[in-house]
Amino acid sequence: MKSLIHALIGIFLLLVVWQLLALILNKSIVPAPAETLSLLAQLLVSGPIILAAWQTAWKVFLALLLVLLIGLPLGLGLGLSKTLYNMFRPIIMVIQAVPVISWLSLVIFAWGIGWKGPVFIAFLSLLPLAILTTVAGVRNLDQNLLEMARLYRVPAGRVIRDIYLGSLLPFIAAILDVSIGQAWKVILVAEYLSGGKGLGVEILRMRMNIDFPGLWALTLLAVLLGIITERLIKKGLGRLSHQWIIA
Amino acid sequence: MDHCLVVKGLSKNYDSLPVLDNWNLSLNWGQRLVFLGPSGAGKTTFLKILAGLEEASQGHIENYCRKIGFVFQEPRLIPWRSVKENLLFINPRGDFASLLSRLRLAGFEDYFPSQLSAGMKQRVNLARALIIQPDLLILDEAFSSLDLSVKTSIMEDINQLWLENPFTIIAVTHDLKEALYMAERIIILSPRPARIMQEIEVNLEPERSFSSPGLLQLESDLIKLLCSFQAEV
Numbered sequence: 001m002k003s004l005i006h007a008l009i010g011i012f013l014l015l016v017v018w019q020l021l022a023l024i025l026n027k028s029i030v031p032a033p034a035e036t037l038s039l040l041a042q043l044l045v046s047g048p049i050i051l052a053a054w055q056t057a058w059k060v061f062l063a064l065l066l067v068l069l070i071g072l073p074l075g076l077g078l079g080l081s082k083t084l085y086n087m088f089r090p091i092i093m094v095i096q097a098v099p100v101i102s103w104l105s106l107v108i109f110a111w112g113i114g115w116k117g118p119v120f121i122a123f124l125s126l127l128p129l130a131i132l133t134t135v136a137g138v139r140n141l142d143q144n145l146l147e148m149a150r151l152y153r154v155p156a157g158r159v160i161r162d163i164y165l166g167s168l169l170p171f172i173a174a175i176l177d178v179s180i181g182q183a184w185k186v187i188l189v190a191e192y193l194s195g196g197k198g199l200g201v202e203i204l205r206m207r208m209n210i211d212f213p214g215l216w217a218l219t220l221l222a223v224l225l226g227i228i229t230e231r232l233i234k235k236g237l238g239r240l241s242h243q244w245i246i247a
Numbered sequence: 248m249d250h251c252l253v254v255k256g257l258s259k260n261y262d263s264l265p266v267l268d269n270w271n272l273s274l275n276w277g278q279r280l281v282f283l284g285p286s287g288a289g290k291t292t293f294l295k296i297l298a299g300l301e302e303a304s305q306g307h308i309e310n311y312c313r314k315i316g317f318v319f320q321e322p323r324l325i326p327w328r329s330v331k332e333n334l335l336f337i338n339p340r341g342d343f344a345s346l347l348s349r350l351r352l353a354g355f356e357d358y359f360p361s362q363l364s365a366g367m368k369q370r371v372n373l374a375r376a377l378i379i380q381p382d383l384l385i386l387d388e389a390f391s392s393l394d395l396s397v398k399t400s401i402m403e404d405i406n407q408l409w410l411e412n413p414f415t416i417i418a419v420t421h422d423l424k425e426a427l428y429m430a431e432r433i434i435i436l437s438p439r440p441a442r443i444m445q446e447i448e449v450n451l452e453p454e455r456s457f458s459s460p461g462l463l464q465l466e467s468d469l470i471k472l473l474c475s476f477q478a479e480v
Contacts, residue, residue, distance in 0.1 A: 148323045151298050151315070152337045152379065162336050166327040 031213040040217040049202060049218070053225060056191065056198040059115055060183045060229065063122035067130045067179060070123075072172070075134020076164070085135065096128040100189060108194050118190035118198070125186045126179045137171030138164075176233055184226040199225075251276045251383065251415050252297075256306030259292055265440035266292050270306070272434065272443065276382075277413035281426040283469075284436030290419035291320075293441070294387050297417070312383035312415065316376030320388045322368040324360040330371050331356040334378045341378035350374050350404055366397035373401065377408070386418035390425060399457055402428055410453055423469050427462050428455055435473070444476060 015033050022032040031039070043049045078085040100121055107117035141164070149159045191200025199222055206214040252274040259267040266289040274280055282290050295301040297308060298317055324333050330352065334343040347353055350370045360368055369389065376384060384405075390398040402425070409416065420426050426433050433447045447469070451461050 144319070144321065144323045145325060147300060148317075148319065149336075151300055151317050154336060158336060162325055162328060162332075166325065 029212050031216055036213060036216045036220055039213050040220055043214070043217055043221075049199075049221070052197065052199050052202045053221060055115075056184075056187055056200065056222075057225060057229070059119050059187050059191075059198065060122070060180075063119050063126065063183050063187065064176070064179055064233075066119070066123045067126045067183075068172070068175070071127050071130025071175070072134050072168075074127075075131040076138060076168075078131060079135040079138025088131075092128045092131060095124055098124075100125065100186060101193070104190060104193050113195045115196065117194045118187045118196075118200075121190045122183045122186040126182060129178060129182075130175045133171050133175045134168065137168040140171075141167050173234075173237055176237060177230075180230045180233060181226050184222060184229070188222060249275050250309075251278075251311050252417075253309040254306070255309070257293075257296070257303050257308060258305040259289070259296065259301070260304045267296075267303075268440040268442045270441075270443055272446075274415060274417070274432075277415055278432065279409070279416040279430050280418070280432045280434065281430035282417075282419040282434050282436055283423070283426045284419070284421065284441060285438050286421060288436050288439050289441035290436065291387055294385050294417070294419060298385060310383075312381070314379050314381045314383070316379055316381030316384045318369075318373050318376045318384070318386045318389040320391060322360065322372040324368060324371055324375075326360050329357045329359055330363070330374075333360070333371060334375055337375050338378045343374070343378060346374050346378055349408070350377075351400075366393055366401065369393060369397075370401060370404075373405070381414060383415045383417065386416065386420075386429075388420055389418070391420070391422070398425070405429075406453075406455065423466050423473075424457060424462070427451070427465050427469070428457055433469075435476070437476075445472070447472075 018030075018033050022030045022035075074088075078088055103121045103124060104117065107120055111117055111120075145163050146159070149163060187198070188200040188203065191198040192204045193200075195201060195204075199218060203215060203218050203222075206212075206218060250273045254270050254272045257267060257270040258265070270293070282293070284290050292301065294317075296303050297310065298315055325336060328336060330347065331343050334341055334346070343356070344353075347356060350373060352367065352370055352374065355363065355367065360371070363371065369392075372389070386405075390401060393401070405416075406429070416429065418426075418429055427449060430449050433449060434443055435445045435447070436442065437444050449465065451459070451465070455462060
């Protein structure tokens with residue numbers, strides 16, 4: 001309850017600063033919060049924006065799913081084998097260093113305009129984080145527990161489920177924590193630059209029409225969606241982790 | 248086959264550091280053997296070789312025991328699994344309920360390790376070793392961190408289980424009373440590199456008490472013996 005009150009105070013302060021900026025600066029560049037919210041409501045009622053938001057949302061989910069499905073096993077392998085880690089570390093560093101716009105140029109050339117480009121770019125942007133965090137999780141494993149399992153010749157499947165997954169769960173939560181917001185940002189930028197369908201394309205349209213209030217309304221929508229997705233995924237993860245959490 | 252275990256010329260080095268030096272011994276089924284030696288002598292190393300967790304540098308162990316239960320010095324319980332789940336992790340078909348009841352843990356099946364006292368955790372550690380119905384039970388300074396009353400109570404439980412169904416026990420400790428309470432044979436080890444210095448037969452009744460005059464007399468003899476070894480060193 002206390003944390004909710006603190007969060008509400010934070011949101012209130014943000015709205016105050018926003019309102020002050022709207023008063024100080026040109027209203028057509030920074031519209032007031034109330035105006036932005038009412039415009040957002042109008043946009044949502046009109047329909048196409050909801051469709052665009054959905055187009056972006058499923059790309060975010062797909063990118064996150066791919067990151068977990070590929071990043072976790074890779075991280076597990078690299079965490080267990082020093083040789084593999086040394087082999088793949090330079091590749092991970094290169095992927096981390098390549099700018100988003102370079103990937104974008106490549107994917108537009110390869111696949112043209114469409115959903116594959118933004119998903120692929122978000123996937124590549126988040127993959128190094130997922131791999132390296134999982135590696136850190138594997139290295140953090142309690143060796144005594146693994147030795148105990150080895151002594152009793154416990155089958156590998158049970159060791160992975162009961163020891164590895166339990167130990168890695170806080171690290172998986174950390175990956176998702178950082179990745180959700182990042183995935184939204186990268187997908188929006190990729191849509192903005194490569195076109196197709198989605199909220200990023202709608203933001204581009206607002207900019208082309210020099211519709212700053214519209215731009216603010218869509219930005220607010222993107223922020224709200226980012227927060228909602230984070231909450232939803234965390235809640236799901238909380239349920240999933242229930243059986244691993246210490247009572 | 249009377250022997251469940253035969254150790255022949257066993258030595259272990261970690262790089263240039265000798266830890267075990269030329270061990271030779273044998274153990275019959277159902278016997279209770281305790282290694283008594285100073286900390287860091289290499290007792291745990293021997294147990295790890297015995298359990299197949301480490302390789303010997305020289306010599307070998309003929310181990311005829313199929314199922315080995317190991318009670319670690321620290322409980323090594325999976326923190327996010329309940330007491331029951333920690334046992335089922337080792338043996339999904341094990342009769343955890345009656346075992347927990349025997350070890351005074353009835354009603355704690357669904358508790359997590361963080362909710363248990365040190366003594367209870369060590370009882371779960373023991374239950375986990377017993378759930379496979381071992382031929383050989385290894386105790387690696389299993390009670391060293393427990394207070395006297397908890398230690399005594401757990402050891403009495405082990406003794407009772409052994410009296411009902413004798414399984415082979417190998418334990419290491421540096422506590423004389425603990426050794427005398429548990430063992431039929433005590434092997435005294437030198438400081439590192441550990442060598443077998445002397446073997447002592449403990450001719451006490453199987454059903455023992457920590458305060459029995461016989462045990463106290465043997466403890467006093469053992470102290471004198473260890474002091475004489477120390478004087479030689």
